Amino acid sequence: MPVSKKMVERLMLAFSVVTAASCSFAAGMQPATSVVLVSEEQGEYGMVVKNTDATASLLYTSLENIEEDPEKLLIVTPPVTRVEGGETQLVRFIVQSKTPLKHQRLMRVYFEGIPLSKSKIPNSVGVTIRQNLPVIISPKGLAVDSEPWKHLKIALCGDTLRVTNDSPYVVRLAQQGKLQPSGLLVAFPKSYVLPQSRLNLKLTAPSKANSVRIHPASVYGYAVKHYDAPLVACSL
Template sequence: MRIPDRLALSLIAGVTGLGVLCGHAMASAVLPSTSVLVINEADKEGSIGVKNTDKVPVLLYTKIARLDDEDLDAALIPTPAAVLVQPGETQVVRVLYRSNQSLDKEHLARVMFMGIPPKTDQPGRISLMLGQDLPVVIRPKGYKPVDNKWEYLKWRISGDQLCVSNETKYAVRFVNAVKLVPGDKNVSMPKPYSLPGSDNCAPLPSGYMPQAGAQVEFSAVSDYNYILDGRRASIEHVAPQAPGKMPSTGEVQRAQPDNEVGASAAPDQPSAAPGA
């Protein structure tokens, strides 16, 4: 088990004077108290502490990023969106959830914290703005935690693609670099998550031939943003169909290894399994 790198995906450099090679760097960094922000629908908000680890005051700027494939019909409002934080101090940032509709499944978003350093006019100085980009999980009322939710994902080979589908109410996160075994063939999935009701596919390695007992090995991400390596799930092989032909009983083959991980039945009740 390991914790993913929480260093910001954004790095903005303002170069003055003599430039990078001859200058001195002045970095500003902010550090969240947790690696994931959870918003419960019943609470209508979530909160997180963000510490200024620099020796100078920074302007803490917070922004919510929505995922392109999310259908969340709600407003996510950070407050305060911008605030001055003194050296060593921690600012509590709330993210308000506002919607006229009730949730029936989990949703995902991202929150970005940027520490903007004070302006410097000193020649040869470089001001760096370092930030943090964290996942936001929005949970419906009645949420009940379920362990190993990634076991409910369904992996299949369809034609020349590896696909993963999510038929549950959970939003499941994983590292998108996965491996086919046996053979140790690497596949890069298009997204590091699987939203409820989604189906995502990626091209198989050139020349790959499915084998009996084939599995996908991947790293799952827990509710608390821990990375759990070495998860495995069986792969269903969907045989190609001729145009207009209905699939017969023998055209869908599912590998059943002794240590199969993904054979658990998906939760039936949305209220009991709206998961993350």
């Protein structure tokens, strides 16, 4: 039997109600910001995390390296601690790099709250929310750049889009861009371009273009207005 548009809308509404009901009992550890910014010069950074639940939970904090950079640059303390309902906890990120940093480095941090008591509401479902945030570690003396994506050098070399970041800054952006004016989609493999790195992106079809429209994120993790990066000459 064919499914009518009205039936689909009813199913979607029912799914939304169930999802909302489940999330209302979620254990929520809410970090103060969406990015952790650590300065090598200061040696550490403190992030305030709030338990938005009414009851106590254990806050688990763990660091994870990205696959391109396995070096353990930070330690986090406390890795596990009890946080009462509605209260906050300061989590410290301490630099432990053995050699001075030459450019920004990228890691990830996970904040997860585990409820210490079961819900008294019948048939409720307990859900833990795991927050996953980027961690950017900046070397001593590096000035803050609010538009690091403008350092990208992008060239169209036949059917390959070559993206070079020879700056000391991590560039964070959406994983989809568009060649201009053709509108051909470009897929980035990650949501970041590391300092001193180059990406070679194969295009799905030949295209003429004079710029690439990307959708970057600010230093603090917020989406900003798109940026049309001009294409530079292709060189080996």
